[in-house]
Amino acid sequence: MNNMANKETAGLVLRPPADAAEWRAIHALRRRALFDDSPDYDENHPDDRDPDHRLLALFIDGRLLGTVRVDLSHPAWAAFRLVAIDPQRRGHGYGTEMLKLAENFIKEKGWRQVRLHAKPEAAGFYKRCGYHAVTWEEAARMPECVDMGKHL
Numbered sequence: 001m002n003n004m005a006n007k008e009t010a011g012l013v014l015r016p017p018a019d020a021a022e023w024r025a026i027h028a029l030r031r032r033a034l035f036d037d038s039p040d041y042d043e044n045h046p047d048d049r050d051p052d053h054r055l056l057a058l059f060i061d062g063r064l065l066g067t068v069r070v071d072l073s074h075p076a077w078a079a080f081r082l083v084a085i086d087p088q089r090r091g092h093g094y095g096t097e098m099l100k101l102a103e104n105f106i107k108e109k110g111w112r113q114v115r116l117h118a119k120p121e122a123a124g125f126y127k128r129c130g131y132h133a134v135t136w137e138e139a140a141r142m143p144e145c146v147d148m149g150k151h152l
Helices: 003-009 020-034 094-108 120-128
Strands: 013-015 053-060 063-071 078-085 113-118 146-151
Touching: 013 094, 020 053, 020 063, 020 078, 053 094, 063 094, 078 094, 094 113, 113 120, 120 146
Parallel strands: 078 113
Antiparallel strands: 013 053, 053 063, 063 078, 113 146
8 A cells, every 4th residue: 555545544433323314325336336226125124133133334534435344143253244445535545454454353252254256346355454354154145155264
């Protein structure tokens, strides 16, 4: 990462949404970044409120930049789901930093492996972040996804 990216990523915070307005902003970001503004996106999906799942959002100076849901329901690995950076904010190192923060979050909780289903166009990004192809019995939402993982 260059010096400019380091300056741009200073002050990032990964935390749960604090209120209903932040939940709405996260849903809007997901819909825009992951679901192509599809009306099929379910803002009330029960997985977001499952007690073994943690919805986390990346902020800088109070501005929402990205989001990841961390699923802690498997005893051997955590899963990152619905990983998204605001499309207008991509290319500034925010995705890389969000992954690092999310990885630290799960390490603090005792997990040492993480898995995710990557869209094919994002697989190179994850590979640069240390992820590799894994065999995962869980089916992805989109069959073209690449199953990836990382040992922390």
